[in-house]
Amino acid sequence: MLTRYLLREILSNLLWVLSLGLLLLYLARMADFGPEIFARGGQVADLLRFSGYLLLFLLPFALPLAGLAGVLLAFIRLAHDREILALASLGISPLRLTRAVALTAAGLFALALLLTLLLVPQAKRRMRDTLWQLAVKRLERGLPEKTPVDWFPGTLLYARRVKEGFRLKDVYILREGPGGKKGFLYARRGRLTLFPGGAELLLEKGEGHFFSSDLQRVENLYFESYRYRFPLSPPEERELKRGEMGLFELLSRARSSKLPPHKRRKYLAEFYQRFFYPLAALVLPFLGLPLGLSLKASGRAPALILGLLLHLFYYLLFSLGSTLAEEGKLAPPLALGLAPALFLALGLVLWRFSLRREGL
Incomplete structure (x- = not known):
């Protein structure tokens, strides 16, 4: 009781x-x-x-x-x-x-x-x-305009202007790579293309700057054309x-x-x-x-x-x-x-x- x-x-x-x-x-x-x-x-x-x-x-x-x-x-x-x-x-x-x-x-x-x-x-x-x-699902409708997008691992994507969801102007990509390397890419124009398992961003007329984790080394690049791929592995293939x-x-x-x-x-x-x-x-x-x-x-x-x-x-x-x-x-x-x-x-x-x- x-x-x-x-x-x-x-x-x-x-x-x-x-x-x-x-x-x-x-x-x-x-x-x-x-x-x-x-x-x-x-x-x-x-x-x-x-x-x-x-x-x-x-x-x-x-x-x-x-x-x-x-x-x-x-x-x-x-x-x-x-x-x-x-x-x-x-x-x-x-x-x-x-x-x-x-x-x-x-x-x-x-x-x-x-x-x-x-x-x-x-x-x-x-x-x-x-x-x-x-x-x-959202990516299939294109990227939003003037909105930071962190849908991809280690990557932040921003486009100042977007036409029809896939044609971009003034594109910025902040990226964290292996070994603690960090940096960004900028391009005047870009075009987003979807393919099975991921997406590809074709960048035109831009530059990139990447720094080592200890800030002792810098990598600079300037390009007329640059292909940047985003992996979109399905759940059954994704590393847990x-x-x-x-x-x-x-x-x-x-x-x-x-x-x-x-x-x-x-x-x-x-x-x-x-x-x-x-x-x-x-x-x-x-x-x-x-x-x-x-x-x-x-x-x-x-x-x-x-x-x-x-x-x-x-x-x-x-x-x-x-x-x-x-x-x-x-x-x-x-x-x-x-x-x-x-x-x-x-x-x-x-x-x-x-x-x-x-x-x-």
Whole structure:
């Protein structure tokens, strides 16, 4: 009975915090993606489809915060209404309070693990596929006038005047090449031509200037005619990013002798991140119990702010561990285990402190 009562209290708070967290994360990301989708000629149906994939991608980030805030709000209310003291006077052990928290944390962890291992990589892939399909459809209608276009990897395209969508005047191309080389091309005229798998821009009467990553070398060229090609590989032929790969693909890349060590470390770190990040949904809810017993403030705002700060600190610590793993300074299990280990220790210390303070 007690566990069911606590679960209802926790879940009622958890669900609205999860909804609020997802909404805020969604709005923050769609501030970037929304204009891009419509700039590529997307419709409401495309926006809704993309939004579904985006919410699936954001869910693992919102679950730990929702779990922490849900438990914290529940026990703040119980402590404020003195229900905790009433339970203690009935001889109920404080450890029984942890059952509902443990069930909540285990459920969130299982869901976060399922998402990060299987569903999030697919969601990332589908989001990029959607943007690619919209770019191809938009390109078939020609380029927009006086609008920067970043539909092609490492390239920003701008045309001051466009006739019939494919005849351009005053064309600028900002490009980032391999090895960190950056530069731009300018042409007085250009003509865009589509072909299977890509597009070609025939530039006339222009120049180009490219700089090395250390700005020590400069390449200058002047041309009467220059052909610039944009690859548009279909999704099934496109090289996947680390976040889009499955576990076996990541492990295969991490063990590949054809890749340099720093790239192999990044694939190995991504592999371990899939297993270690869901631990946030397991560890953070246990902080909510001792904090809820110790805090005397009423209302949701202080609890939400505290939960957000703890979640942010956990995320920063986990990001530090990821960096240490990618740079080879620590083995991935040790580096990525720093955040959950430290927060677990913090939870144990807070638990003992809260019990002594409440006299339980």
